[in-house]
Amino acid sequence: MSRFEFLAGVPAFRSLSDADRALLAEQFEEISFSGEDAILSRGEEGDAMYVVRDGTVDVVVSNPDGREMLTVRLGSREIFGEMALLTGETRTADVRARGDVTCLRLRREPFRDLIRRNTGVATFLSTILGQRLLEGENIRSVGKYRITGELGEGGASYVFEARHETLGTAVAIKMLDHELVYDERFASRFMNESKIMATLRHENIVRVIDHEQAYATFFIIMEKVDGVDLRKILNERGRLSFSDTRSILRQLAAALEHAHARGIVHRDVKPGNVLVTPSGRVKVTDFGIAQTREGAAGPEENVSGTPKYLSPEQARGEEVDGRSDVYSLGILAYEMLTGYVPFMADSPAEVMRMHLRDPVPPPGRLRPDVPDDLESLVARATAKRPADRFESAADVIRHLDARGEEGLDPTRARRRSLTVEFDQDLEPKLDGLFRKWAKKAGKFKGCIVRLEEDPPRLT
Numbered sequence: 001m002s003r004f005e006f007l008a009g010v011p012a013f014r015s016l017s018d019a020d021r022a023l024l025a026e027q028f029e030e031i032s033f034s035g036e037d038a039i040l041s042r043g044e045e046g047d048a049m050y051v052v053r054d055g056t057v058d059v060v061v062s063n064p065d066g067r068e069m070l071t072v073r074l075g076s077r078e079i080f081g082e083m084a085l086l087t088g089e090t091r092t093a094d095v096r097a098r099g100d101v102t103c104l105r106l107r108r109e110p111f112r113d114l115i116r117r118n119t120g121v122a123t124f125l126s127t128i129l130g131q132r133l134l135e136g137e138n139i140r141s142v143g144k145y146r147i148t149g150e151l152g153e154g155g156a157s158y159v160f161e162a163r164h165e166t167l168g169t170a171v172a173i174k175m176l177d178h179e180l181v182y183d184e185r186f187a188s189r190f191m192n193e194s195k196i197m198a199t200l201r202h203e204n205i206v207r208v209i210d211h212e213q214a215y216a217t218f219f220i221i222m223e224k225v226d227g228v229d230l231r232k233i234l235n236e237r238g239r240l241s242f243s244d245t246r247s248i249l250r251q252l253a254a255a256l257e258h259a260h261a262r263g264i265v266h267r268d269v270k271p272g273n274v275l276v277t278p279s280g281r282v283k284v285t286d287f288g289i290a291q292t293r294e295g296a297a298g299p300e301e302n303v304s305g306t307p308k309y310l311s312p313e314q315a316r317g318e319e320v321d322g323r324s325d326v327y328s329l330g331i332l333a334y335e336m337l338t339g340y341v342p343f344m345a346d347s348p349a350e351v352m353r354m355h356l357r358d359p360v361p362p363p364g365r366l367r368p369d370v371p372d373d374l375e376s377l378v379a380r381a382t383a384k385r386p387a388d389r390f391e392s393a394a395d396v397i398r399h400l401d402a403r404g405e406e407g408l409d410p411t412r413a414r415r416r417s418l419t420v421e422f423d424q425d426l427e428p429k430l431d432g433l434f435r436k437w438a439k440k441a442g443k444f445k446g447c448i449v450r451l452e453e454d455p456p457r458l459t
Contacts, residue, residue: 003028003104010051010077012124012131020120027114028104033097040095046084048107052076055101060094073098082128083139084108086215115182125178129215130158141165142173142219143212152229161224171209174220181217194220196264196287204255206275206285222285227277230332234271239339242371248274249333249377250400251282256329257393259287260322267320269328270309271335279432307348307355308341312384315352323386326393330360330381337374338366342382359384373399 003025007013013021030053033039039050039057052074059080061070074080080095085108115122132139133147140147142162149161151172158175180186197208197220210221230248234240240248252274259266266273266287275283311327313320335341342361343354360382364370377399383389390396422430441447 003030006053006077006104007051010079012079012127015123015127017120020118020123023114023118024106024121024124027110028106031103031105033101033103034099035097037097037101038094039097039101039103040081040091040093042091042094044091046081046088046091046108048105049082049085049111050080050095050106051104052078052080053102053104056098057101057103058096058098060096061092062094079128082125082132083215085111085125086129119179119182122178122182125216126158126175129178129217130160130175133160139215142175142214142221143210145171145173145210145212145221147173151224162221170224172206172222172224173212174222176218178217187218191218197222199262200259200264200287202255202258204251204282204284205258206283225275225277225283225285227275227281227283229272230274230276230336231271233276234335234339237339239367240336242337242374244280245333245336245374246400247280248276248282248336249329250397252284252329252332253393253396253400255282255284256322256325257397260325260393265320265322266325266328267314268306268309269325269332270306271332274332279428280435281431307351308343310352310355311386312356313386315355321386322392323389326381326390326396327383327386329393329396330378330389333374333381334360334363334378337363337370337378340366356384373402 004022007021007025007028013024016024028051042062054076056073056075057080059072059074061072063069081091083089083092085106088108129139130150133142134150142160144165145162146165147160147162151159151161158177160173160175162171162173163169164171176187191211194208194211197205201207206225207223208220209223212219212221252269256266256269264287266284268286269284273284273286275285277283307315309328309331311320311324314324331341343351343358345351345354360378362370362375363378364375377396380399381389381396390399420430420434
C-alpha cells in the first residue's frame with residue numbers, strides 16, 4: 001500500500017484534498033524499530049510527528065521523579081509526537097516499540113516549508129489538536145482557560161466551551177483552523193476580530209473577553225451565550241412566525257447599527273452568526289472578516305463573506321459600507337419568512353452571479369400571507385444598488401416600528417408604560433417574564449408592543 005493510500009485511512013487526514021494528501025505523503029519517511037527500541041524520550045527536542053504503520057508502541061507518561069504513571073498502547077494509523085509540529089517543545093513522554101514496528105515520520109522543518117507554500121495541508125493539525133483538547137490529559141488548557149467541551153465548528157474555526165481556571169467563569173473559545181494561520185491575510189483578519197469586537201459593547205453583540213496564541217494558532221475568548229444559532233432554528237422549523245421574524249430582525253439591526261456607527265461592517269451576516277437565547281435575545285457573533293471603513297482599501301483580490309448572503313458589491317470585490325450588511329439582513333429576512341434563501345445553484349460562483357443580476361423574488365410567492373411591511377422590507381433591503389436600500393440599519397428598525405398591519409388606528413391609539421426597577425441579579429428571570437408578556441400582548445389585533453431596554457447609565 002502506498003503512503004498516499006495509507007494516509008487516506010488515517011482519520012486526521014481524511015479532511016485533506018487528494019492533492020494536499022499527495023503533497024503530505026511525499027514528506028513522510030518510513031522508519032523501522034524492533035524489540036523495545038526507544039522511539040522518543042521525554043525531555044528531548046520535539047522535531048517530528050509519527051504515524052504507526054505496522055505493529056504497536058507504548059506511550060509512557062511519568063511523573064517528575066521518573067515513576068511511570070500511565071501507559072497508552074497505540075496501533076496502526078494512530079499518531080504520536082504531533083506536538084512537535086504544533087509547538088516544537090520538548091517531549092513529555094517516552095515512546096517504546098513493542099516488537100517489530102514501522103512508522104511514518106514527518107519532520108518539523110520540511111513540513112513547515114511545505115505549508116508555507118500549500119496552506120491547505122495544515123488542516124489536519126486542527127483536527128488533531130481539537131481531539132487532544134477535548135480528550136487529552138496533558139493538553140486541556142488554552143492559556144488560563146481549561147477546555148470542558150465543544151460548542152461548534154465553522155468553515156474557518158472551531159469553538160470550545162471552557163472555564164477560567166481561577167475564577168471558574170464559563171467562556172467560549174474560538175480556535176482558528178491551522179490552514180488559515182499560514183494565510184497571512186486571513187490570520188490578520190481573525191486576530192482583528194478580537195480587537196474589533198472588544199470595542200463593541202451592546203446587548204445584541206457577543207462580548208470578547210480575551211485572546212490567546214498557542215499550539216501554532218490563535219484563540220479568541222468570548223462570553224458563553226446560552227442559546228443556539230439561527231441556522232439550527234431554521235433547520236428545525238423551516239420558517240419562523242412573523243412576530244419572531246420581526247423580533248430577530250429588529251435586534252439584529254440594532255446590533256449592526258451599533259457597529260456601523262463605529263465604522264465597523266460585519267460583512268458576513270448569516271444564520272450561523274446569529275445566536276438566539278431561550279428568552280429570545282439575539283446575539284451577533286463572528287466579526288472575523290469585518291473591516292472598518294477607515295481601513296478599507298478598495299476592491300480586494302478575494303471575495304469575503306458567504307455566497308448565499310453576499311451583497312452585489314461584495315460579490316464584485318468592491319469596498320463596502322453598512323448597506324452591504326443591510327442587504328444580507330434582507331436575505332436573512334427572506335429565509336426566515338420562507339424557509340429558503342432566494343438564490344440556490346450548484347456552485348458558489350453561480351450564486352454570486354445571481355446576486356449580481358437577479359432581483360430577489362417577493363417572499364409572498366412562497367408564503368402568500370406575508371405582511372406588506374415584511375414584504376417591502378425584503379424588497380428594499382435587497383435592492384441591487386446600495387443607494388436604493390435602507391440608508392442604515394436604524395432605518396430598518398424605523399420601518400419595523402412603523403408597521404400598521406395590526407389594524408392600529410393612529411388617531412385612536414393609546415399608550416401606557418410600566419417601569420420596573422429591580423436588583424440586577426433578578427434580570428435573567430424578569431427578562432423572560434417581560435418577553436413572555438410582550439409576546440402575549442402582541443397577539444391582540446390593534447396592539448403594538450415595544451419591549452425597550454433600560455438606557456445605559458452615565459458614570
